[in-house]
Amino acid sequence: MATGSGSLMWFRKGLRIHDNPALERASGASSFLYPVFVIDPRYMAPDRRAFSPGSSLAGLNRIRFLLESLSDLDSSLRKLGSRLLVLKGDPGEVLVRCLKEWNINKLCFEYDTEPYYQSLDEKLKSFASSAGIETFSPVSHTLFNPADIIEKNGGRPPLSYQSFVKLAGKPLWESSTLNLSISSLPPIGDVGSMEISEVPTIIELGYSDSELNVLQVDETPFRGGESEALKRLKEFLPNKAWVANFEKPKGDPSAFDKPDTTVLSPYLKFGCLSSGYFYQCLNDVYRDVKKHTQPPVSLLGQLLWRDFFYTVAFGTPNFDRMKGNRICKQIPWDERDELLAAWREARTGYPWIDAIMVQLKKWGWMHHLARHCVACFLTRGDLFVHWEKGRDVFERLLIDSDWAINNGNWLWLSCSSFFYQYNRIYSPISFGKKYDPNGNYIRHFLPVLKDMPKEYIYEPWTAPLSVQTKAKCIIGRDYPKTVVGHDSASKECRRKMGEAYALNQRLNGSVSEQDLKNLRRKLEEDRTEEVNPRTMKQKRI
DNA sequence: ACTACGTTGTTTCC
DNA sequence: GGAAACAACGTAGT
Numbered sequence: 326m327a328t329g330s331g332s333l334m335w336f337r338k339g340l341r342i343h344d345n346p347a348l349e350r351a352s353g354a355s356s357f358l359y360p361v362f363v364i365d366p367r368y369m370a371p372d373r374r375a376f377s378p379g380s381s382l383a384g385l386n387r388i389r390f391l392l393e394s395l396s397d398l399d400s401s402l403r404k405l406g407s408r409l410l411v412l413k414g415d416p417g418e419v420l421v422r423c424l425k426e427w428n429i430n431k432l433c434f435e436y437d438t439e440p441y442y443q444s445l446d447e448k449l450k451s452f453a454s455s456a457g458i459e460t461f462s463p464v465s466h467t468l469f470n471p472a473d474i475i476e477k478n479g480g481r482p483p484l485s486y487q488s489f490v491k492l493a494g495k496p497l498w499e500s501s502t503l504n505l506s507i508s509s510l511p512p513i514g515d516v517g518s519m520e521i522s523e524v525p526t527i528i529e530l531g532y533s534d535s536e537l538n539v540l541q542v543d544e545t546p547f548r549g550g551e552s553e554a555l556k557r558l559k560e561f562l563p564n565k566a567w568v569a570n571f572e573k574p575k576g577d578p579s580a581f582d583k584p585d586t587t588v589l590s591p592y593l594k595f596g597c598l599s600s601g602y603f604y605q606c607l608n609d610v611y612r613d614v615k616k617h618t619q620p621p622v623s624l625l626g627q628l629l630w631r632d633f634f635y636t637v638a639f640g641t642p643n644f645d646r647m648k649g650n651r652i653c654k655q656i657p658w659d660e661r662d663e664l665l666a667a668w669r670e671a672r673t674g675y676p677w678i679d680a681i682m683v684q685l686k687k688w689g690w691m692h693h694l695a696r697h698c699v700a701c702f703l704t705r706g707d708l709f710v711h712w713e714k715g716r717d718v719f720e721r722l723l724i725d726s727d728w729a730i731n732n733g734n735w736l737w738l739s740c741s742s743f744f745y746q747y748n749r750i751y752s753p754i755s756f757g758k759k760y761d762p763n764g765n766y767i768r769h770f771l772p773v774l775k776d777m778p779k780e781y782i783y784e785p786w787t788a789p790l791s792v793q794t795k796a797k798c799i800i801g802r803d804y805p806k807t808v809v810g811h812d813s814a815s816k817e818c819r820r821k822m823g824e825a826y827a828l829n830q831r832l833n834g835s836v837s838e839q840d841l842k843n844l845r846r847k848l849e850e851d852r853t854e855e856v857n858p859r860t861m862k863q864k865r866i
Numbered sequence: 867a868c869t870a871c872g873t874t875g876t877t878t879c880c
Numbered sequence: 881g882g883a884a885a886c887a888a889c890g891t892a893g894t
Contacts, residue, residue, distance in 0.1 A: 485872065485891080574874035621873045630873080654890095694874070701875095737873090745889040749875040756875085826889070 331357040331427055331514050335420060335434040336409070337442065338466055339596035340394045341551040342401050344503045346463040351433035352507065357514030359427060360402055360409050362395055363416040364525065371531045376669065377686070377721060378536035384721045385536060386689035387591075388527065390549035394595050395524045397550025407510040411522045417445050421452055426517045433461045435596070438471055438639040439728045467632050468496050468600050471639040482640035484652060484743065486621050489633045496604070503602055545688050547591060547724060554592035558606065561587060568610045569617035571624040578692035579761035581684070581769060585692060587624070590725035593631065600628055631730060638729035645732045647713065652742045655836035656825040657845040658704070658711035665710050667808045668703050669718050671771075674800075674807030677757035677783060678702050680770040687770070689724035697738055698751045704739035705822055706750040707814045712739035740822060747822040750815050754783045773804050821848055 334351035342348065352358050369388055372381040379385045399409035412419050424432065432453050437446065446462065453460045464470040474492050475482050483489040527537060547553075561567060576585040592598040607625045611617045620626030643649040647656070667673050671682035681695045696719075702708065703715045716735040720726045736742040757766065764782035768775040774782060776796040781788035786800045786807060793799050800806055828844055829836055 487872075488892095576874095626873085697874070740889080744872080745891085746872090746875085746887095747889065748887060749889090751874095752876065755877085822889090830890090 330355050330431070331359065331429045332431040332433060332511075333359045333361060333420075333423060333427065333429045335432065336360065336362045336398065337416075337434060337437060338594070339435040340398050341554075341597055341599060342398075342405075342507055343505045343551070343555070344465070344599035344602045345435075346465050346504075347433040347435050347461060349504055349507070350461045350463075351431060352510050355431065355511050357428075358407060358511040359423065359429070359513060359516075360407055360510075361420075361423060362398075362409055362411050362524075363419045364411060364413045364530075365416050366413070369530055371536070375721070378532065378539050379721065382721075384689065385527070385532065385539075386545055386722065387724045387726065388530070389545070390547065390591055390689070390724045391595065392524060392527065392530075393549030393553075394551070394597050397552050397597075399524050401551065402510065405507055405510040407513060409524065410513070410516065410519075411524055412519060413522070417448055420449055423519060424453065424456060424458060426519055427514060429458055431459045431461065435466055436462045436464045437466065438635055466596055466600070467635050468604055468628060469493050469632050469636070471632075471636040474636045475640045482637045483633075484637065486630065486633055489636060490620055490629055493629070493632065496601070498601065499605075499608070503599070503605065505602065545724075547588060547688070547690060549591070549595065549597065549724075551592075551597045554589065554598035557587065557589060557592070558598065558603065562606055562610060565610050565614055568607065568624055569614040572618050572622045573627060573693065574622060576692060576694065577760045578681075578694035578698070579757060579766035580692070581766055584690075588690060590727075591690065594725045594727045600631065604628055631727075634729045634733035638733060645713075645716070645728070647711070647741065650742075651834070653736060654741045654745075654825065654829050655834075655841060656705075656739075656741060656822070657841045657848065659709045661708070661710060664708045664808060665703070665714050667805075668699070668708060668710070668715075672805045672808075673702070673753075674786065674805045675702070675753040675811070676764070676767045676771055676774055676785060676804075678753050680767045683770040685719075685722050689722055694756075696734070698753065698756055700735060700738035701751045702753055704735075705747050705818050707753065707809055707811060707818060709814075709818050709821060712736065712741060715739075745826075747826070748819060750818070753811055758783050771804070773798050817852070820851075824848060 332351040332355040334348050339345055339347065368380055368382050370380055372379070375381060377384050379388060395409060395411070402408050412423070423429070432449070434446070437443070450460050450462070471482070474489070477492050483492055589598055589603065593600055593603070604625065611625070617623065620629050637652070638644045641650065641652055647653050668678070668682065671679040671686070673679055678699055681691055681699050684691045684695070700712070700715055703710050704712045712735040716732060719731055719735070723731070733743070737744045740747040763779045764777070767782055774785060774796070777785050777788065777798055778792060778796070781792060785793070785798065785804060788796070788800070798804050824844060824847070828840060832840060
């Protein structure tokens with residue numbers, strides 16, 4: 326057993342050296358420092374029952390991104406005379422064993438607002454406290470402390486962006502100097518009987534070559550890690566005009582050679598990049614230019630969106646569900662697994678939608694507006710499938726999937742919360758055409774359509790058979806027919822949304838399971854009447 | 867009851 | 881590229 330004072334730095338998110346207050350505290354006034362990451366099999370080990378390669382909780386793309394981030398962290402720690410201690414098992418149990426086995430008197434980890442960590446961290450803190458171990462758990466993942474904002478708002482989270490921005494104001498540390506580097510770290514103490522490993526490879530986690538082939542790693546352009554994050558940041562910051570004029574809604578979702586955004590989201594998700602440091606960098610640029618865009622559309626505005634969703638998610642019980650979620654409209658979504666499967670597997674027959682879903686599967690990332698299109702299509706726009714189903718697919722496949730932001734955006738796009746104008750439906754045909762009339766994005770992600778003339782590429786089913794033959798793509802054989810007709814499906818969705826909203830209003834939000842069941846039946850009856858007037862006559866008599 | 871406001875729709879016409 | 885028409889939601893404040 327080591328003598329002197331030992332600190333344990335537990336990494337979860339916050340996989341970085343720069344602006345990492347927990348690491349700073351752990352390394353200060355300690356004889357020994359144990360930097361730990363716990364490989365949780367639930368998050369990392371293969372689960373072959375899942376619909377895509379990966380674990381029960383994460384797709385392989387995000388697991389790979391995480392491993393790369395860990396390797397980078399390990400190599401940074403080694404440069405400071407330390408290393409990352411990788412352990413395996415249930416994080417709660419492993420941590421308790423570490424605390425018992427090593428002579429730890431200080432436990433440091435970044436505060437996390439997600440329900441999973443809320444309950445886990447509570448248990449650990451109470452164990453530490455009973456063992457006389459000091460814990461330090463700073464809020465460093467977001468710009469603001471969600472709890473502070475909620476308190477300022479009288480106990481409830483603000484539900485609009487503008488009210489959030491007003492409440493939040495400027496962060497207290499806005500003009501203070503962040504600690505961007507560490508010169509050295511205390512040595513690692515005796516690890517006793519704990520089993521320590523290097524950062525594993527994907528193969529060492531138990532994945533097979535065939536699973537790796539499905540992933541097609543060479544096709545995923547984003548590499549994890551703090552170094553990569555800072556490199557990306559430093560590539561675009563000197564382009565002050567681009568930073569100052571950034572306007573999110575004007576971005577091009579079809580740009581893929583050079584994505585039209587920063588693609589820093591996965592790095593922020595894992596904390597490879599500090600949101601506070603990013604915030605200060607943006608402010609530095611803004612100070613140097615005459616004028617710049619403002620939230621919500623500006624680049625800084627995007628960081629505030631992130632904090633907005635973290636705040637609402639933290640202050641809303643059952644935020645990730647429709648039932649029992651006080652801010653979520655109760656809507657009688659369909660349970661049609663065949664439609665969900667078609668969407669998930671990129672065979673809806675709408676090339677714009679399918680191309681986006683292929684990019685999601687291959688890259689684990691798509692442009693924000695592309696996400697809007699497929700989320701709207703799955704839910705209130707066309708298929709009327711439950712947003713929780715789409716959320717699950719995104720949560721698995723996105724490398725930047727973040728619990729608060731992903732759920733928040735699905736609530737938003739499905740018109741379940743925050744946003745209610747369900748008549749505004751993204752067209753699976755014209756929206757993409759606006760940006761990419763030639764269909765280059767579709768041709769890249771759906772090579773089967775690469776020779777389709779641009780007149781038909783967004784609606785290949787309208788191409789004459791001779792054109793389809795020449796393009797070597799027969800609709801219904803080489804590329805699927807559409808699962809629904811957009812005009813009739815979106816009209817039907819509008820009607821259902823209208824009825825559901827009326828029900829929610831009538832019952833003042835307390836819609837029961839039975840109420841939804843009744844509405845489903847009513848919607849079905851009304852639909853039959855429209856299709857078959859005879860039933861209508863019978864009913865009227 | 868009325869009004870202002872809210873990330874980011876589509877189509878048509880100029 | 882911009883403007884207007886289309887059809888029109890809920891929430892929060894008065």
